[in-house]
Amino acid sequence: MPEHPPARPDGAQIDRSVVSIGAGNMARAILLGAVERGVIEPGLVTAADPNPPQRAVFEAVGARTAETAAVAVASCPPDAAVLLAVKPQMLAGVAEELPAGAMDGRLVISILAGTTGEGVQRAFGGGCRVVRVMPNTPARVGRGMSAVCAGPGATEEDLAFVERLFGAVGEVVRLEEELMDAFTGVAGSGPAYVFYLVEAMTAGAIATGIEPADAARIARATVIGAARLLEASPDESAEALRASVTSKNGTTFAATESLDRDGVRDAFVRAILAARDRGRELGQG
Incomplete structure (x- = not known):
């Protein structure tokens, strides 16, 4: 436990x-x-x-x-x-x-x-x-x-x-x-976004040829480890921590550039706004 x-x-x-x-x-x-x-x-x-x-x-x-x-x-x-x-x-x-x-x-x-x-x-x-x-x-x-x-x-x-x-x-x-309702969009629904990320990372690992069980273990451990690192670094922003593992023209840079081209950050913002708006609708009956 x-x-x-x-x-x-x-x-x-x-x-x-x-x-x-x-x-x-x-x-x-x-x-x-x-x-x-x-x-x-x-x-x-x-x-x-x-x-x-x-x-x-x-x-x-x-x-x-x-x-x-x-x-x-x-x-x-x-x-x-x-x-x-x-x-x-x-x-x-x-x-x-x-x-x-x-x-x-x-x-x-x-x-x-x-x-x-x-x-x-x-x-x-x-x-x-x-x-x-x-x-x-x-x-x-x-x-x-x-x-x-x-x-x-x-x-x-x-x-x-x-x-x-x-x-x-x-x-x-x-x-x-x-x-x-805005808080619900960020934190109430937020754990699901993290689980969604783990699902996507697992699918990506499988696409590279890693066995599904290993892919799930790797994705889960990576997200848990990153979360603990974030918690252990209260004086560093998420942006700073990301930059610390993103070398110019390296593998992480290639990955984040791909995410940016696909508008992933904006998609997350839209998702949070959609969750907020749905909360308002539910509150109105």
Whole structure:
């Protein structure tokens, strides 16, 4: 299993209950990652999900579970934060399940793609505070990149709490809500771009005559190694690192010239803009 980065020295212990509505992959990554790194005690975590195997993963580490959101929310103290970790189209159903006023005064942390903070607050009757977060899948191995933005009623204390929680599974940046779809285009969809690159490098290696299994291993290891080199060189830009391995008229130069002729950089920019625009469309229903 991939190693998680060491806990941050400023990772303050969370002493507040968190209820997750939904116990899928991202809820597990965030909350069990926080438990694993000592940011929150498992007894402060409650996961609501109708699927027994999903609940079992939380139960195995000592977290509490419930079959329904209504039971989970009712069983937790009034200051418990609620992590909304279901599919966006399930929001209305969750809101209908809860008794009137169940979310009043609570902090709701929404990771629903394409759903505004106002939309979440409205669904729950208008009495909750909302912080919207967009994490990405590397949170599953403690290497996530999450954007946090203040929604209706959110306080600085709310934002700091959410940043501590999500900081347990990677980096956190604070953005205005109008930039959340742009963030999705870069970081939310970004891991797929890297995997796409690995696919393309593997295909290229096979085209040179390398066996498929070796080609996949070589491409994967090259991308992982380059990422670690990038991480280990905080004072050098990606451009500078690329230049350091690109000798004039050498092999890498020939490769990057080919990429530039084919407009690969511009294609990536267009892809990010397309992802951003699709996020906006989804947010409008």
